[in-house]
Amino acid sequence: MSDEPVAVAANTAVGTESISLGDKFSNFMSNAMENNPYFAAGGGLMLLGTGLAVAKTGMVKGSRLLYQQMIVDLEIQSKDRAYSWFLTWMSQYPKRVSKHLSVRTNYIQHDNGSVSTKFDLVPGPGNHWIRYKGAFILIKRERSTRMLDISNGSPYETVTLKTLYRDRDLFDSILREAKEMALKTSEGKTVIYTSFGPEWRRFGQPKAKRSLPSVILDKNIKDNIMKDVHDFLKNGKWYSDRGIPYRRGYLLYGPPGSGKTSFIQALAGELDYNICILNLSENNLTDDRLNHLMNNLPQRSILLLEDIDAAFNKRHQTSEQGFQSNVTFSGLLNALDGVTSSEETITFMTTNHPERLDSAILRPGRVDYKVFVGDATKYQVREMFLKFYPDERLLCEAFVKEILTLDKPVSTAQLQGLFVMNKDDPQSAVEMAPYIADPNQFATQR
Numbered sequence: 485m486s487d488e489p490v491a492v493a494a495n496t497a498v499g500t501e502s503i504s505l506g507d508k509f510s511n512f513m514s515n516a517m518e519n520n521p522y523f524a525a526g527g528g529l530m531l532l533g534t535g536l537a538v539a540k541t542g543m544v545k546g547s548r549l550l551y552q553q554m555i556v557d558l559e560i561q562s563k564d565r566a567y568s569w570f571l572t573w574m575s576q577y578p579k580r581v582s583k584h585l586s587v588r589t590n591y592i593q594h595d596n597g598s599v600s601t602k603f604d605l606v607p608g609p610g611n612h613w614i615r616y617k618g619a620f621i622l623i624k625r626e627r628s629t630r631m632l633d634i635s636n637g638s639p640y641e642t643v644t645l646k647t648l649y650r651d652r653d654l655f656d657s658i659l660r661e662a663k664e665m666a667l668k669t670s671e672g673k674t675v676i677y678t679s680f681g682p683e684w685r686r687f688g689q690p691k692a693k694r695s696l697p698s699v700i701l702d703k704n705i706k707d708n709i710m711k712d713v714h715d716f717l718k719n720g721k722w723y724s725d726r727g728i729p730y731r732r733g734y735l736l737y738g739p740p741g742s743g744k745t746s747f748i749q750a751l752a753g754e755l756d757y758n759i760c761i762l763n764l765s766e767n768n769l770t771d772d773r774l775n776h777l778m779n780n781l782p783q784r785s786i787l788l789l790e791d792i793d794a795a796f797n798k799r800h801q802t803s804e805q806g807f808q809s810n811v812t813f814s815g816l817l818n819a820l821d822g823v824t825s826s827e828e829t830i831t832f833m834t835t836n837h838p839e840r841l842d843s844a845i846l847r848p849g850r851v852d853y854k855v856f857v858g859d860a861t862k863y864q865v866r867e868m869f870l871k872f873y874p875d876e877r878l879l880c881e882a883f884v885k886e887i888l889t890l891d892k893p894v895s896t897a898q899l900q901g902l903f904v905m906n907k908d909d910p911q912s913a914v915e916m917a918p919y920i921a922d923p924n925q926f927a928t929q930r
């Protein structure tokens with residue numbers, strides 16, 4: 485019984501001891517703060533420092549929040565179509581301050597061999613300011629040094645536009661202007677795409693549309709094809725209701741220079757379509773690339789596969805050295821069958837050697853419509869002559885007679901060549917007619 489109070493006393497003693505130690509420490513501190521000026525100043529500074537640091541973090545966070553609330557930005561990536569539209573718009577925008585410019589060169593080789601070059605000074609990587617409808621907009625173009633756009637191997641780029649939140653609607657307006665500007669340059673024109681690696685790229689500037697009447701084919705050929713294409717384009721629902729792929733293939737075959745390519749380009753212009761040209765005899769065009777390209781056509785385009793007989797020389801993709809070469813026959817068939825687009829697909833194919841084609845390609849669904857486009861007929865000779873010399877009916881008959889007595893095939897391209905040589909001189913065109921295959925000989929005979 486007597487043990488317990490002792491234990492309590494011992495406990496109490498320990499408790500008393502610790503309280504008095506704490507008291508001692510706080511007494512010592514308050515003494516030091518009150519009586520030692522150095523120590524007091526140090527403590528004050530410490531408190532002040534901590535206070536300032538907290539305030540600074542608060543301000544940084546606050547201003548960041550404010551910035552986020554007040555500034556809006558818009559990022560345009562180089563893989564987006566709006567990217568090049570925007571750069572072009574910017575290059576023509578008068579109120580801008582840019583010290584960094586890049587050059588973008590448009591190089592066009594015309595049919596007659598001449599070359600024209602146009603330089604666009606577009607904003608280079610870095611910061612640029614513009615004033616647009618009263619608002620300041622900061623434009624930052626950045627080029628990634630590490631990332632490449634895998635579709636074309638060029639550096640990955642972005643353009644970021646920043647402005648005040650209240651001016652955010654201006655982004656929409658800028659993009660709309662840029663798009664309209666881009667569309668205007670191709671209005672009334674045909675955009676030609678060619679393949680560049682695995683993607684389609686515009687080939688030069690959009691070309692003025694070639695008019696259908698300027699291509700002279702034998703009677704009814706143009707009208708019949710046009711009728712068929714229009715009929716196809718009207719029947720999208722019919723195809724989808726029956727689960728049939730919405731595509732149609734046309735084959736134009738015949739000798740060189742008979743107007744096959746010209747007609748397809750004119751047809752694209754007439755329908756207001758663009759045209760994607762692939763030459764199957766091109767080296768480095770593999771089955772995979774062909775398939776990829778055919779399944780990724782730009783909108784509203786006609787696919788033109790030139791020289792399809794090239795695919796019938798090879799049954800295997802690899803040459804003896806193991807290098808990949810042209811498209812194979814099975815690659816072409818697979819690509820034609822595999823086109824899976826929700827939109828209509830119009831494919832035109834051309835060849836000078838129909839005899840080399842395998843009958844498998846002529847199956848409906850691959851080639852649905854084929855037509856021979858041959859050397860000039862009497863009708864075409866007459867029409868071509870009158871196209872160049874509209875009022876010369878008498879000379880026209882003389883010319884037709886000369887060509888018929890030759891009794892040799894004459895291509896429409898040869899006729900065009902002769903008329904171009906005698907632009908304002910139909911009489912001379914008639915005299916040169918017997919030498920149409922070799923007009924130089926005419927000069928030496930004189």
Ligand SMILES: Nc1ncnc2c1ncn2[C@@H]1O[C@H](COP(=O)(O)OP(=O)(O)OP(=O)(O)O)[C@@H](O)[C@H]1O
Pocket residue numbers: 698699700701738739740741742743744745746747835836896897898900
């Ligand atoms: N029927 C035609 N009507 C008007 N121009 C023609 C005609 N045929 C050829 N030409 C002219 O001849 C040139 C070559 O024509 P195009 O390239 O269309 O021939 P092609 O049939 O495609 O030849 P290839 O089989 O060699 O590819 C063009 O400049 C074109 O204007």
Ligand SMILES: [Mg+2]
Pocket residue numbers: 744745746790834
């Ligand atoms: Mg051609």
